[in-house]
Amino acid sequence: MLLALVSALMVFQPVPAQAADPAGRYTKDKTKPTTPAQPAATAKTDTNEAARKTNVTEAATPLRSPANFDECVRVALAQSPLLVKSSIDIETKRLDLGDAYSNYIPTLSINTTYYFNRPSSSSHKEPYTLSFSTGIWNPVMTIFEVQARKDMINIAVLSHLQIISEGLKRVGYNFLQLGMMDEQAAIVKEKSEMAAQLLEYAQTRSSLGQGTDLDVRIAESKITLVKAEADKLRNTKLMLMDDLKFILGVPFIQKVDLELENARSQVVAGFDPYSVTGEVLRENAYELKIQEYNKALQRKNITVSYIKFIPTFNFGLQSVDALSDTASQTGLPLYPYVTASLPLDWWTKSRDVNRQYKKLGQIESEARAKEFKLVSEFQRTMAGLATADADVRYAVARRDLAQLKLQQTQFRFETGQTEFDSIVAAMDEYLAAKQEVLLKELTKSQALLDLRFLSGHLQKAYINTSVQENM
Secondary structure: OHHHHHHHHHHOOOOOOOOOOOOHHHEOOOOOOOOOOOOOHHHHHHHHHHHHHHOOOOOOOOOOOOEOHHHHHHHHHHHOHHHHHHHHHHHHHHHHHHHHHHOOOOOEEEEEEEOOOOOOOOOOOOOEEEEEEEOOEOHHHHHHHHHHHHHHHHHHHHHHHHHHHHHHHHHHHHHHHHHHHHHHHHHHHHHHHHHHHHHHHHHHHHHOOOOOHHHHHHHHHHHHHHHHHHHHHHHHHHHHHHHHHHHHOOOOOOOOOEOOOOHHHHHHOOOOHHHOOHHHHHHHOHHHHHHHHHHHHHHHHHHHHHHOOOOEEEEEEEEOOOOOOOOOOOOOOEEEEEEEEOOOOHHHHHHHHHHHHHHHHHHHHHHHHHHHHHHHHHHHHHHHHHHHHHHHHHHHHHHHHHHHHHHHHHHHHHOOOOOHHHHHHHHHHHHHHHHHHHHHHHHHHHHHHHHHHHHOHHHHHHEOOOOOOOO
C-alpha cells in the first residue's frame, strides 16, 4: 500500500492556471483580441523543446519584434500586472450589485423551538413551536442601495481607466529614456574611439622621447572613465528594460527588441499642448469624474438618512405556542402576522441628516480643489515645457559653437599650429555638448508627455473612454 501511495504521488502533476486578461474590455478596439495563427506541428514541437531547455516562460500575448511604442501599449493593455487589482475590483463591485438586487426579496428564516418539559396545564399537544419569518425589509432603502452600487461600479471603472492611463505614461517615460540611451551610447562610442587615439598618440610620443609617462597615464585614465560611463549607461538601460518588461507583463529573461528610432515622435505623436483648453481638461480628467459620482453617492446618503424615518417591516407565519394552554384549533396550523418597527430616536436621525449634508459640502470642496489642482498642474507643466524648450535652444547653440571650435582646431592641427591634444579637448567639449542636447530634449519630451497625459490626449488614443456601466 505504501508503494502504491508513493507511485500515485509521483504520477500526479499540477495543472498551471491560465492568466486572465483584465483590461481587454477597456481597449479602444471593442473586438476580442485576435489569436495568432498556429505554426506547423514540427515548429511548435521545436519551440516547446527549446522553451523546456532554456526554462523561458513566454508571455500570454506575444510582443512583435521590433516593437514600437504602439506595440508596447497593445501588450500592456492585454496583460500588464498593474491592471489586475483594479480589474478584480470591478468584478467585486458587480457582485455587490447582485447582492443589492437580492434585497428586493425578503430573507426568509425558519425558527423552531422544542420543549423537553412543559407545564401540565399546557393543552397544546405538540412539544415544539414553528415559525416562518422575514428579516427587516425596506424596499425603498433597497432602491437607493442598488443605485449606489451602480455608481460604485462606475467609480471602479474610472479608477481602472486611470490606472491604465498612468501605466501608459510610465511606458512612455521608459520609451523616451531608452531612445535617448541609444543616442548616448553612440556618443560614448565616439568618446571611446577618441580616447584610444589619444592613448596611441601619447604612447608614440613617449616612445620617441617627446612625451612623458604622465601623458600615457592620463590617456589611460581617460579610457577608464569612458568605460565606466559606458557601463553606467548599459546598467541604466537594463534597469529601464526590466521596468518596461514588468509593465508589459513580459518575462524578465525574454529578449525584447525595441524600435527606438524617432522615439520622441512615437510617444508624443504630434500632440499640440497649446490647443488644450480648460474644458478639455475637465472633460477628460478621471479624478473629476470620480468626484461627480462621489457627490451623487453622497446625495443618495442624504436621501437614505431621511428614509430612516420610515418604519421597517417584517412578516411571517407563527404556529401555536407549545406552552400555551389554548386548545388546539382546527384549520390552518400557522397564523400570519406583520410587524412594523419605528424607533423613536428622531433626534439622532436628525443629527445624521445634518452630518450627511456636511459630508456633501466636503466632497464638493474636494472636487473644486482637485479641479484647481489639475488646471494649476497643467499650467505649471506648460511653464516647464517653455523652460525646457529654451534650454534645448541654448544647448543646441552651445553644441554648434563647440562644433565650430572643433573645426577651427582641426584646421590649426592640419596647418601645424597646434598639437593633437587640442583636437581631443575640442572633441570632448563637442561630445559633451551633444550629450547635453540629448538630456534637454529628453526633459522637453517628458514635459510634452505629461501635458498629453493631463489633457487626456494619451488616454483617448489608446483607451475607449466612453466605457461606462449603463444600467
